[in-house]
Amino acid sequence: MDKPVNQKAWLLVLPVVVTVAFSAVIPLMTVVNYSVQDIFDPQTRYFVGTEWFQMVLENDRIWAALGRQLLFSLAVLLIQIPLGIGIALTMPKRGPWVSVCLILLALPLLVPWNVVGTIWQIFARPDIGLAGRLINELGFSYNYTRDPLDAWLTVLVMDVWHWTSLVVLLCYAGLQAIPDAFYQAARIDGASRFAVFRYIELPKLKGVLLIAVLLRFMDSFMIYAEPFVLTGGGPGSSTTFLSQLLTTMAVGQFDLGPAAAFSLIYFLIILLFSYVFYQAMANLGKAEK
């Protein structure tokens, strides 16, 4: 779309900038402050420069958690995005069932995150949980508290259960925003169902898919409450993701300096990946000539 240049548009954007910047700048300054100082008490502070950053980057546990986290987020994206699109395509477009579907889909999103972990904690137990019992009855030996792979799968399935609806709702709204005329023209042109998906639906979903990918990546990369409540990071440290490690450092061990440095690095990693996703998807459309 050809957009005219209009600096007065800043007036429309100003409220947003003010509210968000106001909320963001102060914490950022605080974190940076903490990350370059060693603070024993308000009176005794030493500037330590990059010492905390070096400590963080040399910490093996952090690298291990980063690896697990990347794997987890990758799995989340690979499952939830296609699944979300697929389910959105199966949903009815009109009629009484639309409301029912929307409400039922929305329910997993509305459960407070610690309660999600709590439910799955019982739900997946082999003795008193529906899923746990069922899986063991089917012949698989499944115990998420003992087996690292089982724990991983459980956390993954829990996340899919919890968050795929976000992708579905976004894609569904995106699909509904496609005017009927496009489908009608495609019928007249004799397009197959797959061609309709490829040439009409998918291109028009690009906007919502970008949001879905970014949101799911960011939120899964920062995931804390659900796995912590479910597995506590275990067995061992097999499901200890980055956020949990950070919280342990900041709250448990009370190492504010390293924790602040860690927070900044954490933020930069997410920023980097998000920027890459953003550029990649923004250019995807331009590349097709």
Add this chain to the structure above:
Amino acid sequence: MKKRYLILLVYIVFLMLPLYWMLNMSLKTTAETLTTFSLVPQNLTFDNYRVIFTNPAWYSGYLNSISYVSLNTVMSLLVALPAAYAFSRFRFLGDKHLFFWLLTNRMAPPAVFLLPFFQLYSSVGLFDTHLAVALAHMLFNVPLAVWILEGFMSGVPKEIDETAYLDGYSFPRFFLTIFLPLIRAGVGVTAFFCFMFSWVELLLARTLTSVNAKPIVAVMTRTVSASGLDWGVLTAAGVLTLVPGALVIWFVRNHIAKGFALGRV
């Protein structure tokens, strides 16, 4: 046609099972939950719900949550709509960077914001108010709202704007009577997400409140007692937290489902 509804049905059943299990647990005593496996409660009890309905801390928790979440949703939408329009229709200095920067505010672990926000809101006397939590939540809801709305707005051909101006519409009238109905799916879904993310947010809501504005999510964390976690009451509260959100999506369902209707054109 049938096959696709079968897939949808299977998926919805998958979504409902843990929720059914939560309902199941909420109607049992904690002891029963932890010792026996039963698909329906052996000793059906409404005690858990009774605890919630009779304890003022619980239902005031609900009211508090509903208050600040509604406030936040409205404020976020009001602020985000003009900004999204600007991003969608105009180019201006720094627009691409600004757009991306907005989203970066969701990229930091929330724990980072706790102490600074606590100091900030205390110093302006907003500690323990609904307004404080509503404002604090705007940090992550406003960028989301702007991003989603911009996407939907860009899907509306600019020719429609121009036709309206030529027909003599003033900007407010055009925006309210023509433009907004065209993006109603986007507005509906944005409203729901703002509601949802604010509703479930725990850390900030708990940090910025103590008594007067304590949200339900914070009250629920108090179900840990000396004898361990009170599964019964916790799951009953969990069931009840679904209700407001379900209502919200029921109210916006028509907007999400209607999508693009060419109205007057």
Add this chain to the structure above:
Amino acid sequence: MARIQLDRLAHAYVANPGKPEDYALRRLDHVWEDGGAYALLGPSGCGKTTLLNIISGLLQPSEGRVLFDGRDVTALPPQQRNIAQVFQFPVIYDTMSVYDNLAFPLRNRKVPEATVRRRVQEVAEMLELSAVLHRPGRGLGAEGKQLISLGRGLVREDVAAILFDEPLTVIDPHLKWRLRGKLKEIHERLRPTMVYVTHDQTEALTFAEKVVVMYEGRVVQVGTPQELFENPAHTFVGYFIGSPGMNLLPVRVDGGAAVVDGQRIPLDPDTAAAGGRHPGRLELGIRPEFLQLGRAQTPDAVPVRITAVEDLGTAMLVTVTLGSHTLRVKLPEGGEVPAAEGWLSFPVRWTKLYADGQLIGQGGRHG
């Protein structure tokens, strides 16, 4: 190119229609001749888009049949009907180039690539799109995109009819004439049957050879633009066509004249006779262009008071009151307009009588 016949066609969106109001499209029988250029004119909600979608196959009628060259196509889906449709706003495949957009309908039908190339180039040349063939489709303006939509229809050699659903809606007003001209050109060159839906009478009257006027789900009149102007069969046609529309006065018939507020307006004998026979509500209709206004009294003229005079540039629009009724008169530019009072003449030839909205008497169907 085909002759499209609508046989006892009607459509109701509700399941069991009982009253006429349940029907979006009331019973109609109509033939669109092969190669004709038709406009389907009517206000929003009159059923014209419903009718268009029934012809194209996007909608199945609840009653009646659609026949193409005598063949019953009512049950056939759009892609088997050899029609093309251009919609209200540009519908193109964003991810494809202009070339691929035009080639799409052919490739879906497994046409050999060599034929595809030939057809696409032919159509592109006709629509003056050859220069942008290899650009991405989404880069073009609204006009270009509508041309692509049209092109997708023309590129299939077996296209029987092209249907247009208000295609100029999003085109810049001062560019509309260009696209209209292109459509006329295509029509003259290829002679497809064209049906053009619009609510804009200027578009309809300039584009079509014959205009079908619809109102509340009914076809009210079919005729050339001139016929519709001079001889409206229904008060709605009188009102809708012309700017401003026809003047309507409630009258009763006495002897050989229409009577309103004590004034007598002469009618021709057939019309007067029909009016005398008719028990229902009678209205007298005459176009502002045909009324004559003068300072001096002439035989059969009625006294009126002038309330407003508007200079339209090419004409003068005078608002007068006759008793308790308001009429508008269109006089040629530079003509003499009385100041406060004048005498209004109703030429018998152009004075029409309507009973319950329908034209009766001279020119009408009912006797």
